[in-house]
Amino acid sequence: MGLDEGTVSWQELLDESISRLQEAGVEDALISARRIVEEASGFEGAELVLHFTEPATKRCVAHLDSMMARRMDGEPLQYVVGRWSFRMLDLLVDSRVLIPRPETEEVAGWAIEEAQRFETPTVVDLGTGTGAIGLSVATEVEQSLVYLTDLSSDALAVARANLIGTGRAAARVTISEGSWFNALHQDLQGSFNVVVSNPPYVREDDELPAVVRDWEPGMALRAGADGLNDLLPIATEAIDWLVPDGALVLEMAPDQTQVVAEHCLAVGFASAEVRADLSGRARAVVARTPGGTTD
Numbered sequence: 001m002g003l004d005e006g007t008v009s010w011q012e013l014l015d016e017s018i019s020r021l022q023e024a025g026v027e028d029a030l031i032s033a034r035r036i037v038e039e040a041s042g043f044e045g046a047e048l049v050l051h052f053t054e055p056a057t058k059r060c061v062a063h064l065d066s067m068m069a070r071r072m073d074g075e076p077l078q079y080v081v082g083r084w085s086f087r088m089l090d091l092l093v094d095s096r097v098l099i100p101r102p103e104t105e106e107v108a109g110w111a112i113e114e115a116q117r118f119e120t121p122t123v124v125d126l127g128t129g130t131g132a133i134g135l136s137v138a139t140e141v142e143q144s145l146v147y148l149t150d151l152s153s154d155a156l157a158v159a160r161a162n163l164i165g166t167g168r169a170a171a172r173v174t175i176s177e178g179s180w181f182n183a184l185h186q187d188l189q190g191s192f193n194v195v196v197s198n199p200p201y202v203r204e205d206d207e208l209p210a211v212v213r214d215w216e217p218g219m220a221l222r223a224g225a226d227g228l229n230d231l232l233p234i235a236t237e238a239i240d241w242l243v244p245d246g247a248l249v250l251e252m253a254p255d256q257t258q259v260v261a262e263h264c265l266a267v268g269f270a271s272a273e274v275r276a277d278l279s280g281r282a283r284a285v286v287a288r289t290p291g292g293t294t295d
């Protein structure tokens with residue numbers, strides 16, 4: 001592009017960006033161009049339309065150019081713009097973390113519902129990545145105490161940055177590094193009202209779309225031959241960390257839900273319910289420990 005300051009409007013830049021992305025074969029050229037122009041201009045949604053005729057500064061055009069080059073290279077839009085919305089949060093997202101998925105917003109919702117059964121719930125989000133699930137709980141459930149854990153120090157650096165963005169809720173959040181429950185102090189055993197996790201669950205042999213395989217962190221995705229290497233041990237151990245009538249909320253692939261639900265019952269949970277996401281696909285298991293009124 002390389003246009004001089006004051007010579008080109010945001011409308012022209014948007015049109016040109018759409019054409020460039022289409023020519024480069026980017027699938028969601030319209031959406032990508034729009035988000036990139038929004039990010040470069042600082043105007044979002046209807047605000048951008050109001051400023052369409054304004055000229056872009058040289059600095060903004062340079063920012064736009066660098067984002068366009070990354071998108072045309074195939075990098076996911078979320079990493080290119082560096083932030084993505086998740087429920088009520090605007091999360092920092094980069095290649096150190098998995099991009100939070102829409103179905104995970106529903107999983108976070110189920111964890112929130114489980115937490116709301118208690119007055120001052122203590123909740124842990126294991127393998128938090130951006131912090132999407134745990135920070136949603138902290139933001140949407142007043143009085144909750146939330147722990148975020150991950151094995152990746154890189155991911156936790158992103159979660160920490162997102163924690164700052166939650167304002168007052170941040171005071172109720174603790175971050176710790178380590179493998180699953182090992183990240184937590186032993187004294188916390190038996191004290192969690194909710195354990196929630198979206199662990200890696202992709203089978204070793206499963207083909208991933210190139211954009212996921214080439215750009216997102218492998219350790220956030222793969223979990224052994226059957227994809228159950230993390231799900232089953234988390235379910236087994238969760239029993240020791242939950243209060244009576246506490247809840248385990250686990251995200252997984254549709255064809256893993258039955259096995260995981262049966263495993264939960266086998267290791268001592270009183271109930272294990274499979275939940276479907278908005279597209280109707282079995283997406284999570286919500287299991288409760290004994291001690292509820294129906295036991």
Ligand SMILES: C[S@@+](CC[C@H](N)C(=O)[O-])C[C@H]1O[C@@H](n2cnc3c(N)ncnc32)[C@H](O)[C@@H]1O
Pocket residue numbers: 097098099100101104126127128129130131132133149150151152155178179180197198199200201219220221
């Ligand atoms: C599928 S991603 C989910 C990220 C985030 N919770 C979300 O829903 O967007 C799985 C996360 O688990 C973390 N992880 C992988 N192995 C782990 C382990 N052994 N202990 C703790 N976290 C682990 C990864 O670093 C990654 O952040």
